[in-house]
Amino acid sequence: MTATWRYGRPALVVLLAGLAVGVPLWLVAVTSAKPQAEAIEPNLDLPRHWQPGDNYADAVSQGEMLRGFLNSLLVVVPSVILVLILGAGAAWVFARRKSKLVSAAYALCISGLLLPPAVITIVMELRQLGLANTRPGMIAVYTGMYLSTSIFFMTGFIRAIPMELEEAARIDGASPHRIFWRIVLPLLRPVIATATIMVMLYAWSDVFYAFFVLGGGERATLPLNLYQVASAQLYLNNWHLVFAYVVVMSLPMVAVFLVGQRKIVSGITSGAVK
């Protein structure tokens, strides 16, 4: 390729990254360190007066951050585990058994990939079950919503695993139960890594379904708290607190990504293009 392209491409990449990602992140970082008076009209200037400590402490106390963090963990972690275990069990059966009934069940179970969750009647159902405004209710809703994704990806993955591995164990007298836990689940590790990240990402960021199922109050998750911090002070424009909150809320996901980067990237890409 031409010489201009050889030097032009990296320059273009750096420029795009700086404008598209650098500027917004810079705005978040500097605003979260400003006093309220400077942050009312958000701009890209460095703070004249640095007070990141105060802002983050305020965001933690005013935004009920620790409680929100715990609440988020208490719904996201069980949802992810259920999506993975239940999804793997179903995917195993769907991938290995061939009958009209099984394919029909599979088709129905992955319909959630396309269909939108009926959020209004979910509220109705949860009220009748006594699960409205509870964590088990939220976990059930998230699990139902993301099962389709995990079943879809895992079924495709299991179909590509040779049957011989299972058959060898069966000849040694292993029960289906044992084969599932000892052979199928460990083989699923790459998809499990990806599914974990994707479900975690969606559930950790979700505010829409949490509004309907959990509402505000005691059990509010981090995004719900962020919404309350931002809307309660809409006319005061407390951007410094909003962005301190955004930073703390985003860090866990960035950390998870950095740790599992390679697996996540390969998992996302291998599952999608088939």
Place this chain on the structure above:
Amino acid sequence: MAHTVVRDKPAVAAGPPKKAGRLPRAAVHHPWWFALPAVVVFAGFFLLPNLLNFYYPFTNWSSYHADIAFTGLDNFRTIADDGSLLRAIRTTLLYALLAALFQNGFGLVLALLLEDDSRFNRFFRAVFFLPVLISALATGYVFRALLDQDGAVNSVLGTDIPWLGSTTWTLVVVTLIHGWKWMGLAMLIYLAGLKGIPGDMLEAARMDGAGPWRTFWSVRWPMLAPAVTFNVTTALIGSMNTFDIVQATTAGGPAASTEVFNIYMFRIFGQGLYAQASAMSLILFLVVVAVAIPLVVGLRRREQTL
């Protein structure tokens, strides 16, 4: 759903009597009850609400009535008459179309820019993936701070443009933000698609004297078809379910010009008009089905003809 699977068991077991060893191999080796918990949860908390969604829109369920009575098409008449039905459909479809366009356009350009596996490229792929990791609600607030009339963008450019205050263009601005948030995911999938193109195919094109432009349109773009199918489908369907970015940037305004289905449902549900919100939810369901089926069929067929 659960019932059909349960019924399978006696049907299978009924053939050869008593002895478990005589069951068909599949039933012994991959027992159906491994699928049961998933099927029950999915049926109970996803399918059942969607079925209920075909009943409650025809009632007067709201916080103002103690009991729920059948009222026929009243709710649909209400949302059709006040114009919110057509507006929500139009806004959501336009939003989905533009969001899918931007998300895929940005993603594809980034994938082509960062195609080779160098250290430099790997670093910048991670940089462009960062927005995917930030919650959509937070993304919305970041861009509101940037685009407010006394926000950062106007102060840098020295302009006074109401980016989020135009009844025509704000929808485009919000979909650009949506594209920004998800471009990293589209990029990864296009990168995988590019990597799947056999090297000798590109070599052959070069030998035949094809330039980069020609190679792209004649070789790479057709070979990217599965990645395009996946990306376009997920982007279109996913963005019809949008809420967070719109709520954080405009909350549906100005003058309801960005009020997509979920924003409307959220607002009306907050007013206690549950059945009316449910009616809108049913319409969203039907619109998604009407878009998704031809889309998936059409894109699959396109993969085969390319």
